[in-house]
Amino acid sequence: MLRFLVARTGNPVEAEDLLQELWLRTREAPPGPIANGRAYLYRAAQNLVLDRIREARRREARDKDWSDSQAETIAGDRVDPQPRALDAMIAREDNAALHAAIARLPEGAGRAFRLHKLEGLPHAEVAARLGISRSGVEKHIAVAMAHLRRALEN
Structure with a gap:
């Protein structure tokens, strides 16, 4: 499973974090029959990788918006639609x-x-x-x- 996550993330440290998160999530999963445990784990791991990618994209967009607003604030001391x-x-x-x-x-x-x-x-x-x-x-x-x-x- 660790090799699978390293291959998906390209980062061994992040893969270890994801493996730990996978372990915690499967441990807390609601009880019930699972037809194919191996397929279930790989699907859950893939979903965690996708969640991390989405989170990183949102963070980049948020940081870019923040840095753009900071640049406007620094350039004009403050962002004010009304001229002083x-x-x-x-x-x-x-x-x-x-x-x-x-x-x-x-x-x-x-x-x-x-x-x-x-x-x-x-x-x-x-x-x-x-x-x-x-x-x-x-x-x-x-x-x-x-x-x-x-x-x-x-």
């Missing part, structure tokens, strides 16, 4: 700074940027609306991005 007041204030300030920087863009770059980035129009459509080439749109957007990058770095 300081985070909300910083977001409002960043948003205001971005709007102010967009308002200060040069005229052509600002129009191209608003049409493409804010309204979601493709370069060809922006070019048609502004009466310039697609290459001109790309240059205006590059200028706008450079201005915004410099304005928001401060």
Whole structure:
């Protein structure tokens, strides 16, 4: 029986634990006739091995869920679906700074940027609306991005 369990688990120590558990379970089994005692023991041993495998899978899933939640807690000090007041204030300030920087863009770059980035129009459509080439749109957007990058770095 021990060889059977070692072959199923791949671990002699775990096989010994399972053999002991099998002995305890069969000892506490309700009395009654068993047609084939050997088959009964092997089936009970196989069931114990399957129970251990299921238990290990549940434990791994539980541990993974726990470690994922711990990573979230460590990354954000706590898991809070509501942003903290300081985070909300910083977001409002960043948003205001971005709007102010967009308002200060040069005229052509600002129009191209608003049409493409804010309204979601493709370069060809922006070019048609502004009466310039697609290459001109790309240059205006590059200028706008450079201005915004410099304005928001401060």
